[in-house]
Each structure stands twice: as structure tokens, then as C-alpha cells.
Amino acid sequence: MTDTNRRDLFKGAAVTGLAAAAAPAFAQGAAPLADPQTRFVSTPFPEQRQKWPALQRDMHPVPDCGETSYRGSGRLAGRKALVTGGDSGIGRAAVIAFSREGADVAINYYPTEEPDAQDVAKLLRAEGRKVVLIPGDLTDAKFCTDLIARANRELGGLDILVNNAAYQQSKESIAEISFEQFDRTMKTNVYAMFHLCKAAIPLMKPGASIINTASVNSVSPGEELLDYATTKGAILIFTKGLAKQLGKKGIRVNAVAPGPVWTPLQVAGGQLPGKMGEFGQDTPLGRAGQPAELASLYVTLAETGTSFTSGSAFAATGGTGVL
Secondary structure, three states: OOHHHHHHHHHHHHHHHHHHHHHHHHOOOOOOOOOOOOOOOOOOOOOOOOOOOOOHHHOOOOOOOOOOOOOOOOOOOOOEEEEEOOOOHHHHHHHHHHHHOOOEEEEEEOHHHHHHHHHHHHHHHOOOOOEEEEEOOOOOHHHHHHHHHHHHHHHOOOOEEEEOOOOOOOOOOHHHOOHHHHHHHHHHHHHHHHHHHHHHHHHOOOOOEEEEEOOHHHOOOOOOOHHHHHHHHHHHHHHHHHHHHHHHHOOEEEEEEEOOEOOHHHHHHHOOOOOHHHOOOOOOOOOOEOHHHOHHHHHHHHOHHHOOOOOOEEEEOOOOOOO
8 A cells, every 4th residue: 555545544534533523513403603793692781780699580681501502412421510600600501511411410509599590400400401409608618528528429429520600899999899808709719619629639530620710800800800800810820730730630620711701790799880881892792792602611621522631721702812
């Protein structure tokens, strides 16, 4: 056989193999092309405010987390996942995607978010999926440890940990940031991630994945989000450092870094008064993102196909070029 024939043979085998690997992802039909500028709502959001932590079901418009659009293809069949902040917003989008890709999912949320948690649990249980609800306050270190133990017990293992829950309050000046706000932001966004990872790692096997929700604020802080942005910078560095530690254990650690995405954070104090209508309008795509647009990033970072990807952050910022 000539060298040319060998190359042709290997090229054909590679193409065939690639097609076979990609087939499950398109098993239910590929989505048609859609203009990202107009795929979701692009008009300014109306001014609104809810008491923290807010309910997604009471927002106008209600965020799109992929309830009617996400279609799975078995990419996470048999996996066991815990998602913090999984009742609403980006965490909810990850939960829906994980579940429809075949994973059993445990959702952590603040107790007053029970209505949102019940909504998503009802949706997925009706599809025959296993969903475990575990309410609790992540600022409590003991609860974080107990959360991991309970998720591991009720799911029968733990393969995916998504540290997504966050606390965000906008203030124009450092003078307006109270100790209580700073402390809660740090404990929710950074300390909880530390406690959860420390408890989860001994239970995870090679091939497991930790995914942290960072932010565009990790590298380009909004001046009104000083404490929040500080925690998001810490999350980015924690992700990179932990990935180096866990490589030898076969556990991958990555981050998703959203830009402006329409979630309950925004109506629960995440935007300065009178600024809601500006949210996301300055992106190159001309709008804020919807949680559903980030779901596939979490799935991709959890599945085996990205096995050489660790210590990385993947941006979803509407074209800003940050990260």
C-alpha cells in the first residue's frame, strides 16, 4: 500500500469515527440556524425588584432556562450531579440540561426559593428523571459538608459538582458596602466553594468533573460590584489552582464565565436602582443572555469528550471579547 493510500485510509477512518461520535448529539435533529441577536428577548427589561433571594417565577419576563427547548442525547447517562443554586437562573439551566442528558441531579437552593425548586423538580420528574431537592444556607460550613454527604448518599455517588450559587448586591461606593454584605458575599461565593470541593473530592472517581461559575467580573470588574467581583476573581484562580492539584487524581476542574445574564440575581439587588433597562444592552449582540444559552457549556465540561480540558474558563459574554 502506498503512503498516499494509507493517508486516504486513515482520513476516511477518522471521518467515519468523528461522524459516529457526533451522531448522538444530533439524534433528535439539529436546531435550525438562529440569529443570536434576536433569538431571545432584546428589548430593555422593565424596572423591578424583589426581596432577596427572589423567585424566577415572579420575574418579568421569566428567564428562559431551556424548559421547552433543551433536548438531550444521553451525553451524561448514568452520571450523578449536584448543582448549587439549581432552582433558578444558570443553575436551573444546568440542571435541566444534565437531567435531559441522562444524569440524576441533586439541587441545592436557599429555603425561601422552594417554589422555584419545586417547579423544576416537577418538570423533570414528569419526564421520568431523578431529582433530589436539598435546601439550605451555604454560608454554614457544616451544611456544606452535610450537603455533599447527602447528595452522595441519595444519588448513589457524585460525578459532577457545579458550584453556581452566588450572592450579589450592587453598591455605588465601597462606603455603602456593609460588613454583613461583604461577609455574606465571601461566604456564599468563595467559602462555600472551598467547603463543598473539600468534602466532595474524596468521594469523586477519575473522570469526575467540578465546574465553577465564574464571571466576566473575574477579569473586568464592574465598579458597582466590588465585593462580588472580588469573589469571582477568587473563583477563577481557585479553579486554575485546584485543577493542577487534581490532575493526578483524574478529576477535572473548569469554570464558566457569564457576562450579563437574566437571572434572579438582577432583581434581588444585583442592579443599581433605575438601571435595569440598561442591563445587557451594551453587548455587541445588543441584549442580555438567557440561562438556556449557557447550559451546553456545563454539559460539555462535564462529559468525557472534553477529557483534556482542565483549569480553563469559558466565557459567554455576548461578544464583548472579555476572557
